[in-house]
Amino acid sequence: MSIKGWILYSPFKARVKQDSYENNRFLEVAKKNNMELEILYPEQFDLIVTKQGEKSIFLDGKPVDLPDFVLPRLGAHMPYFALSVLRQLEKLGVHIINEPNNIEMVKDKLYTQQVLATNNLPVPKTMLVRFPVNEELVNKYLGYPLIVKAISGSQGSGVYLSNNEKDFKNLMQLMQTTNSSMNFILQEFIKDSFGRDLRVFVVGGRPIVCMERSSATGDFKANFSQGGNVSDYELNPEIEWLATESCKILGLDVAGIDLLFDGEHYKICEANSAPGFEGLEAATGIDAAQEIFNYIKIRLGFLE
Numbered sequence: 449m450s451i452k453g454w455i456l457y458s459p460f461k462a463r464v465k466q467d468s469y470e471n472n473r474f475l476e477v478a479k480k481n482n483m484e485l486e487i488l489y490p491e492q493f494d495l496i497v498t499k500q501g502e503k504s505i506f507l508d509g510k511p512v513d514l515p516d517f518v519l520p521r522l523g524a525h526m527p528y529f530a531l532s533v534l535r536q537l538e539k540l541g542v543h544i545i546n547e548p549n550n551i552e553m554v555k556d557k558l559y560t561q562q563v564l565a566t567n568n569l570p571v572p573k574t575m576l577v578r579f580p581v582n583e584e585l586v587n588k589y590l591g592y593p594l595i596v597k598a599i600s601g602s603q604g605s606g607v608y609l610s611n612n613e614k615d616f617k618n619l620m621q622l623m624q625t626t627n628s629s630m631n632f633i634l635q636e637f638i639k640d641s642f643g644r645d646l647r648v649f650v651v652g653g654r655p656i657v658c659m660e661r662s663s664a665t666g667d668f669k670a671n672f673s674q675g676g677n678v679s680d681y682e683l684n685p686e687i688e689w690l691a692t693e694s695c696k697i698l699g700l701d702v703a704g705i706d707l708l709f710d711g712e713h714y715k716i717c718e719a720n721s722a723p724g725f726e727g728l729e730a731a732t733g734i735d736a737a738q739e740i741f742n743y744i745k746i747r748l749g750f751l752e
Contacts, residue, residue, distance in 0.1 A: 451750055452484045452515040458522045470521065470737075477686055477737040480746075486515075490522075491531035505536060508539075516544040517744050521646070523722035524555045524600045528578060537558040539657040541748060546721050550699035554719045555600045558633050567697050569690065572708065573636040577625045583617070586634060587714040592616065593637040598630075609668045611636070628742065638715060641708035642668050645717060646681055648691040648729055649736060650733045655691040656657075658683050659731040678731040686714060689703075701747075702740055 455474060471487055478485035494506040505512060518537055522530055534548035554560050575590060586594070592613060598606030610616035623630065643663035645660045649656050660681040693703040694716055704723025707714040725736035 450482045451517070451745065451748065452513075452526070453478070453486075453517045453519060453744070453750050454515045455485065455486050456518055456520045456522065457486045457489060458525055458527075458530070464473075466529070470724055473725075473729075474519070474569060475739045477735070478555070478742060481496045481635065481738075481741050483741065487741065490527065490533055493533045495533060495536045505533070514540060514541040516673075516748055517545060519545050519740070519744075520548075520551060521722045523551075523720060526551055529557060534745060535626070545701045545747075546703070547699060547746065549700075551721045554698055554721050557599055557718060560719055561633075563590065563697060563718055569693060569697070570713070572638060572715050572717065576631065576632045577634055578631050579620075579628050581620050582614075587613070590634055595637055597635060598632050599632060607712070622683060633645055638708045638710050640680050640710055641717075644709065645713070646687065646707040647723070647728065647733070648683075648707065649698070649723065649725065649739075650691050650695050650703045651703060651739045652703055652746070653692060653695050653736050655683055655688045656736075656739055657732045657734045658687055659728055661727070677726075678727040690714060743751065 455471065457471065475485060475487070488507070492508050494509065496504045496506075498504050505514065518534065520526065520530070520534060531548050531552055534544050534551075538544050538548060541677075553563070558574065558576055561571050565571050565574075571592060572595075575586070577586070592615075593609055593611045594616065594739055596608040596610060596616075596619060600606075602631065608619060610619055623632070629713065645661055646658055647661060648658045658681045659678050661675045662679075664677050687707065690707060694705050695703050700719065702719055702721075702723070704720040705722070706717040708717045729736055
């Protein structure tokens with residue numbers, strides 16, 4: 449008996465090229481695993497909330513047989529409508545990887561840091577700010593250089609480095625002129641991680657593999673999607689524990705946990721609920737799509 453699954457994916461132009469590798473790999477590996485897999489978009493769905501729940505999901509205007517699982521691939525770009533579709537599917541008994549409430553939590557970078565810090569995990573010192581910025585508070589508790597981040601975003605977008613107070617003031621003036629009502633966060637700069645970090649690939653709460661990402665241009669960002677270099681990095685007990693605990697606390701089945709180098713230890717930078725894996729497969733030789741499908745088969749009880 450074949451397993452039926454959907455990938456929920458956003459077709460907007462900024463992600464089409466970036467995610468084409470992952471989508472192609474999912475389709476390729478699904479075929480090898482006798483899985484019936486479709487890539488669908490939130491805009492194709494309608495939902496009607498009823499007491500019974502039957503016939504409450506419509507695809508292209510028609511009732512549809514539900515899949516065994518849904519793999520959301522929208523990450524930080526998950527809109528409210530897509531979350532609502534996922535919640536309705538979850539209500540109808542479809543297995544969602546990851547659960548929609550947990551996706552919503554980790555797309556908020558500040559909330560993610562709050563949850564992890566509350567559970568005594570090491571995170572960079574983080575400050576929520578709004579205009580007008582209290583520069584005295586920033587100087588006292590963070591200092592320079594410092595990192596400026598949008599509340600949500602992925603693949604290095606919306607992340608800036610202010611090297612000194614002058615840089616910071618200029619950036620704040622520009623941001624305030626562009627959108628005076630926006631909220632954003634500031635983070636302490638971890639100097640040992642300038643231009644490099646770690647991505648830990650976690651499936652089913654278990655760290656599978658780890659890679660180091662490093663900037664190819666001398667920039668402070670190390671994202672593979674922005675041209676960074678990648679290489680295999682050996683898992684050690686501290687990395688495994690940080691990644692495992694992060695996913696446990698955040699409720700993520702499949703995740704990319706980003707760690708910053710901090711002396712001989714690490715700090716948790718971010719969690720990604722829909723991690724890309726082109727660089728990961730190139731650096732480590734792992735079959736990331738197969739690892740995810742193995743986990744799905746175990747969770748659904750489809751064991752060979």
